[in-house]
Amino acid sequence: MNLDRSLVLPDRTPDLPPTVAVVSRCDLTMRGADRIESLPTRFEKRVEVKFHTWQYCRDMRRDFNLLSEILHRKWRHPEHRPAIATLLKDLEDEVDALTNSARKYPLPPDTGKEVVLALRLISPQAESLCEMLAGADRALFKLLHSEIGPTAQEECNAVNHKYKRLKKYLLARRSPEKKLPENHSHDDSH
Numbered sequence: 001m002n003l004d005r006s007l008v009l010p011d012r013t014p015d016l017p018p019t020v021a022v023v024s025r026c027d028l029t030m031r032g033a034d035r036i037e038s039l040p041t042r043f044e045k046r047v048e049v050k051f052h053t054w055q056y057c058r059d060m061r062r063d064f065n066l067l068s069e070i071l072h073r074k075w076r077h078p079e080h081r082p083a084i085a086t087l088l089k090d091l092e093d094e095v096d097a098l099t100n101s102a103r104k105y106p107l108p109p110d111t112g113k114e115v116v117l118a119l120r121l122i123s124p125q126a127e128s129l130c131e132m133l134a135g136a137d138r139a140l141f142k143l144l145h146s147e148i149g150p151t152a153q154e155e156c157n158a159v160n161h162k163y164k165r166l167k168k169y170l171l172a173r174r175s176p177e178k179k180l181p182e183n184h185s186h187d188d189s190h
Helices: 032-036 052-074 081-102 125-145 148-157 157-171
Strands: 045-051 115-121
Touching: 032 052, 032 148, 045 052, 052 081, 052 115, 052 125, 052 157, 081 125, 081 148, 081 157, 115 125, 125 148, 125 157, 148 157
Parallel strands: none
Antiparallel strands: 045 115
16 A cells, blocks of 8 residues: 555645644644654654544544554564564555545545644554545545435444554554564563
8 A cells, every 4th residue: 555645745844843733723743753753663664644534633642652662672572573464465455445434425524633644664564554545534534525424434333443553553552463482582562
């Protein structure tokens, strides 16, 4: 899944630190911005992504930096890669299904409640997660402004379920699908 360029805005805030959320309606910030900024990585992209719905904006602000950090750390351990790849693929499949169900509806004009988040992407997996959540947000925004508006949130249940599965796996001290040896000295919980 490629990041829809209409979701990425040009850099308009060179005087702000890159992980400060740029918002159009209130003072919202990204949790864990300092930690994500301090991580040395070989991969880095900086993007600004517009979110139209409070649901996915909340997930991004609350979880994205933490999940990015854990994705980056766990991906370095080969025993985690198959499970993470499967969970990301499952989420991508559900986002694609949601996007397809919203495809027939036009993107409504901005409401003035959109939030633009400035993000530091520290791995290809974090980039994929960002693309998926931004795509789900855009699809939900279309559905909310369509004739199925009142039930649009139900359309996102499968996406939300797969996102929660990924989050649960990443936040688990020891991953349920692949246990690390008991004498393993590296602690993946931080």
